[in-house]
Amino acid sequence: MKPAGLLFPLCAAAGAFAIAATVPLVDPDMYWHLASGQWMLDHHEILRSDVFSSTVAGQPYSVGEWLGELVFAVVFNVGGWAGLAIFRALLAAAAAFALAGLSRRRGAPLIAALLVVAWAVVFSKTRWIDRPAIFTLVLFPVVLDLLYAARAGSRRALILIPPLILVWANLHGGYAIGLALVLAFTVEAAARGRSEFVPFASALVASVGFSFIDPETFGVAGAAAHAIAPPRFISEEAPPDILEPAGLIFGGFVLATLGLAMFCGGILLDAVVLIPLLWLALSAQRHLAFFVFAATPYVAAEGSRLYLRLRPHGTPMRPVPRRLSIAIGMLFAAAAVASAIGRPSTPDEQSYPRGAIAALRTGSGTLLNEYDWGGFLIYHVPERKVFVDGRLFPFYPAVLRDYRDAVELQPDWKDVLVKYDVREALLTPAKPLAVALREDGWRVRAEGQNFVLLAKP
Amino acid sequence: MRAPFVVPIGIGAFFGALSTRLPVGDSDVFWHLVVGRQILQGNIGLPESVSGLSWTANGYGGSSDQWLGQAILALADAAGGWRGIVTMRAIAVALLVGLVAYTALRERPAHPLAAVLSALPAIVLSRFVWTERPELFGFVCFALLVLLLRAGRSGSDRALYWIPPLIVVWANLHGSFALGVVLTALVAIEGAIAQPARRRMYAAAGVGAFIASLLTPAGVGTWTAPAFHLFNPPRQIQEWSVPDVTTFPGMIFSVALLATFATAFLARTRSAREAVLLLPTLFISLTALRQLPLFAIVAAPYLAAHGGEALTELVSVLRIRSRRALSTRRPPPRIIDAVALVIGVAVLTLAAATGTDAPDLAGFPTAALPSLRPGPGLLNQYDWGGYLIWAAPATPVFVDGRLIPYLNGVLDDYTTVLGVHPGWRDVIARRGIRQILVRPSDPVAVRARDLGWPIRASSDTFVLIDVP
Numbered sequence: 010m011k012p013a014g015l016l017f018p019l020c021a022a023a024g025a026f027a028i029a030a031t032v033p034l035v036d037p038d039m040y041w042h043l044a045s046g047q048w049m050l051d052h053h054e055i056l057r058s059d060v061f062s063s064t065v066a067g068q069p070y071s072v073g074e075w076l077g078e079l080v081f082a083v084v085f086n087v088g089g090w091a092g093l094a095i096f097r098a099l100l101a102a103a104a105a106f107a108l109a110g111l112s113r114r115r116g117a118p119l120i121a122a123l124l125v126v127a128w129a130v131v132f133s134k135t136r137w138i139d140r141p142a143i144f145t146l147v148l149f150p151v152v153l154d155l156l157y158a159a160r161a162g163s164r165r166a167l168i169l170i171p172p173l174i175l176v177w178a179n180l181h182g183g184y185a186i187g188l189a190l191v192l193a194f195t196v197e198a199a200a201r202g203r204s205e206f207v208p209f210a211s212a213l214v215a216s217v218g219f220s221f222i223d224p225e226t227f228g229v230a231g232a233a234a235h236a237i238a239p240p241r242f243i244s245e246e247a248p249p250d251i252l253e254p255a256g257l258i259f260g261g262f263v264l265a266t267l268g269l270a271m272f273c274g275g276i277l278l279d280a281v282v283l284i285p286l287l288w289l290a291l292s293a294q295r296h297l298a299f300f301v302f303a304a305t306p307y308v309a310a311e312g313s314r315l316y317l318r319l320r321p322h323g324t325p326m327r328p329v330p331r332r333l334s335i336a337i338g339m340l341f342a343a344a345a346v347a348s349a350i351g352r353p354s355t356p357d358e359q360s361y362p363r364g365a366i367a368a369l370r371t372g373s374g375t376l377l378n379e380y381d382w383g384g385f386l387i388y389h390v391p392e393r394k395v396f397v398d399g400r401l402f403p404f405y406p407a408v409l410r411d412y413r414d415a416v417e418l419q420p421d422w423k424d425v426l427v428k429y430d431v432r433e434a435l436l437t438p439a440k441p442l443a444v445a446l447r448e449d450g451w452r453v454r455a456e457g458q459n460f461v462l463l464a465k466p
Numbered sequence: 467m468r469a470p471f472v473v474p475i476g477i478g479a480f481f482g483a484l485s486t487r488l489p490v491g492d493s494d495v496f497w498h499l500v501v502g503r504q505i506l507q508g509n510i511g512l513p514e515s516v517s518g519l520s521w522t523a524n525g526y527g528g529s530s531d532q533w534l535g536q537a538i539l540a541l542a543d544a545a546g547g548w549r550g551i552v553t554m555r556a557i558a559v560a561l562l563v564g565l566v567a568y569t570a571l572r573e574r575p576a577h578p579l580a581a582v583l584s585a586l587p588a589i590v591l592s593r594f595v596w597t598e599r600p601e602l603f604g605f606v607c608f609a610l611l612v613l614l615l616r617a618g619r620s621g622s623d624r625a626l627y628w629i630p631p632l633i634v635v636w637a638n639l640h641g642s643f644a645l646g647v648v649l650t651a652l653v654a655i656e657g658a659i660a661q662p663a664r665r666r667m668y669a670a671a672g673v674g675a676f677i678a679s680l681l682t683p684a685g686v687g688t689w690t691a692p693a694f695h696l697f698n699p700p701r702q703i704q705e706w707s708v709p710d711v712t713t714f715p716g717m718i719f720s721v722a723l724l725a726t727f728a729t730a731f732l733a734r735t736r737s738a739r740e741a742v743l744l745l746p747t748l749f750i751s752l753t754a755l756r757q758l759p760l761f762a763i764v765a766a767p768y769l770a771a772h773g774g775e776a777l778t779e780l781v782s783v784l785r786i787r788s789r790r791a792l793s794t795r796r797p798p799p800r801i802i803d804a805v806a807l808v809i810g811v812a813v814l815t816l817a818a819a820t821g822t823d824a825p826d827l828a829g830f831p832t833a834a835l836p837s838l839r840p841g842p843g844l845l846n847q848y849d850w851g852g853y854l855i856w857a858a859p860a861t862p863v864f865v866d867g868r869l870i871p872y873l874n875g876v877l878d879d880y881t882t883v884l885g886v887h888p889g890w891r892d893v894i895a896r897r898g899i900r901q902i903l904v905r906p907s908d909p910v911a912v913r914a915r916d917l918g919w920p921i922r923a924s925s926d927t928f929v930l931i932d933v934p
Binding site for chain 1: 697699701708709710711712716720723724726727728730731732733734736737738740741744745748749752753780783784785885886887888890906907909912913916917
């Protein structure tokens with residue numbers, strides 16, 4: 010890429026950095042990922058069994074993200090919370106950089122690519138989270154960009170893909186979507202002829218093979234498999250609501266893609282890449298970004314083509330003057346620096362039971378806690394084992410069922426409390442169980458606007 | 467080439483007859499029936515709050531926006547009881563399925579099999595709206611509108627003339643008319659741009675459709691409910707939940723959606739007129755589970771018209787050798803259509819005469835009825851409100867499927883008590899709730915048992931609790 014051609018991706022990266030650096034550190038899963046990474050650093054081994062809960066203590070499990078957790082723990086040890094915010098912003102910038110390059114792969118003019126990338130970057134803000142899933146958000150456009158480069162004839166790009174899949178498979182379970190991308194390009198290459206097919210097929214075989222070079226291979230596969238049967242009670246696993254802001258932007262991409270396809274048509278590659286990703290996106294909102302990213306080059310290219318068709322005598326785009334380009338670049342860079350200075354230096358814990366920490370440390374016995382607070386407690390009160398937390402798989406299905414029966418006051422709620430010998434409950438005050446326990450005389454040990462800690466009398 | 471009627475008549479009659487074998491007893495049918503009876507007694511446009519169905523909706527001044535649909539239901543009931551309702555449902559299903567199939571067949575009259583396959587997702591998905599409610603009439607109107615809009619856009623002035631009368635009927639049948647008006651406006655704008663010579667026709671259709679939508683007892687107010695439901699879908703009600711493509715209806719919808727994308731990418735013919743119909747309907751379909759069939763209905767003729775091109779393109783890209791699709795070159799004579807119609811009506815009549823003749827009340831608290839106290843004071847499960855309105859008129863309900871009358875705090879209070887949220891006992895006291903009729907697994911039922919409140923009646927389905 011020529012230096013001048015780098016300006017757009019660099020501006021996109023700086024813009025994404027500027028936005029991402031100021032996003033609060035608030036993800037409930039961030040804590041247990043950090044704790045898991047720290048445990049592995051302390052013990053010099055991969056965490057393969059539960060050490061955080063009272064309900065599945067010692068049982069083997071895997072979330073398939075050992076390398077991602079290690080990276081986050083190392084970053085945190087080096088830079089603290091501010092370091093995490095900067096690291097997340099850098100990853101968002103890398104994703105935006107790759108997306109900007111990707112957006113022009115189909116020959117879109119700069120202005121069209123700029124508009125569509127801005128749209129996609131603003132959308133993807135919802136997925137800039139401080140846990141290993143963010144690696145998938147970065148690697149997806151990178152691999153897709155490489156595949157487009159390979160399709161255009163770059164063998165070097167193709168060679169880079171299997172090693173990337175190797176790293177991805179160890180970082181996060183979302184690597185399966187990378188394999189799916191390689192498969193889609195291989196199918197399309199097969200339609201174009203044998204000479205195109207062989208290199209892509211080789212890359213596919215190598216990528217699949219490399220994905221097994223992972224100490225947690227089958228755990229990762231398990232993590233990836235829940236795309237088929239998503240646990241709906243977790244908000245990010247719910248189907249997308251297009252009347253919500255993120256869903257609305259996604260809906261806009263879907264309608265734009267279909268509308269452009271009806272006006273301008275497409276090629277087989279569009280069908281084999283975008284159609285499965287559309288289904289995946291509709292299956293759970295955590296997958297929305299993949300369709301949006303993959304549709305970016307198509308929407309940018311065909312959108313500008315349609316514009317020219319509708320306004321054939323419009324003013325032609327003039328190249329941006331060199332001085333203006335430099336000024337724009339400096340503006341983006343300044344915004345990124347300002348954001349880095351203003352990044353959060355502590356997590357936003359307003360929605361967590363901070364006021365219960367002291368009481369929890371002096372309490373004893375089995376604690377029943379809100380699902381979303383499990384990670385927070387693992388990190389802040391490691392001496393109290395949690396009932397459930399965001400790791401999901403170790404608790405699925407028996408413990409989760411018991412947990413839900415108890416907090417939702419199902420007919421067996423008292424049996425659940427007896428079964429686990431629950432002595433304390435840390436809940437949101439609106440939970441039916443919290444109301445029932447108060448009425449039954451459980452002692453309030455700590456209380457805030459969003460939590461209540463109750464102890465058995 | 468003329469599209470033969472024999473195929474849509476046959477398919478419509480088949481599915482209409484099939485629907486007579488399905489249970490009757492949608493949770494909303496009961497209150498629609500009661501309101502319909504009041505309408506037949508001359509109370510068109512009567513505010514629902516004064517109809518005495520609920521004791522919490524006092525002060526609600528809205529009127530029924532489905533009065534004609536409710537009146538038709540009540541007429542069917544008066545004519546033949548539940549069998550009459552089942553017959554009416556079968557006719558509506560036959561019309562809906564037949565219209566969907568015919569609209570697809572018009573696009574490919576020489577390839578009936580391809581047309582039927584294109585319509586299949588819409589037909590299967592429509593199964594989820596084969597309910598004995600005005601909503602089903604709304605779907606029939608929608609399918610008819612799609613046919614008229616496509617015919618009108620293809621050059622038929624007569625089809626455009628028929629749109630305003632259709633909207634008048636539709637606006638009085640069900641709130642889904644709003645989508646019809648919007649689609650008509652969009653097609654009219656696109657048509658006027660593409661065919662300047664027919665601008666007046668398109669303008670008449672668009673403006674006529676809007677004016678027609680106001681010819682209801684509620685006037686402009688008839689737009690209130692559709693607008694409210696579009697922007698504030700009550701997600702706690704299953705049919706208003708977010709569509710889920712991992713469920714069966716979601717998968718069928720996916721088939722239609724993904725096939726539409728594939729066709730758009732691969733077919734050679736480009737057409738703005740298809741986008742004008744498909745894109746807004748897709749948006750609406752993605753908003754709620756109950757809207758899913760709409761997109762499949764609109765997509766059926768598009769897939770019939772262009773799906774073959776897409777397949778041909780795919781076959782050529784993949785260099786697969788294929789035989790030409792078998793086709794019927796000449797449509798059957800008109801007499802065959804007439805015979806099919808006679809047979810179809812006979813099949814429907816026979817099926818209705820031997821079909822379901824009583825509601826399926828297995829999911830309702832039938833055994834609780836003798837223990838209900840007359841007068842205000844009952845807090846009931848939302849899903850059972852309609853049934854109680856119908857089966858226990860002496861005991862007005864707390865909430866029911868009409869929803870909008872209860873948005874002024876009633877639904878919040880209902881949720882607080884049902885879920886044992888903080889202040890649940892205060893709500894019971896403030897509202898003067900004397901009895902609670904809910905499912906055994908509802909938190910309030912569990913809590914009431916814990917507290918030793920008297921159980922007046924119970925079964926696997928319900929528990930009726932006296933508030934001490």
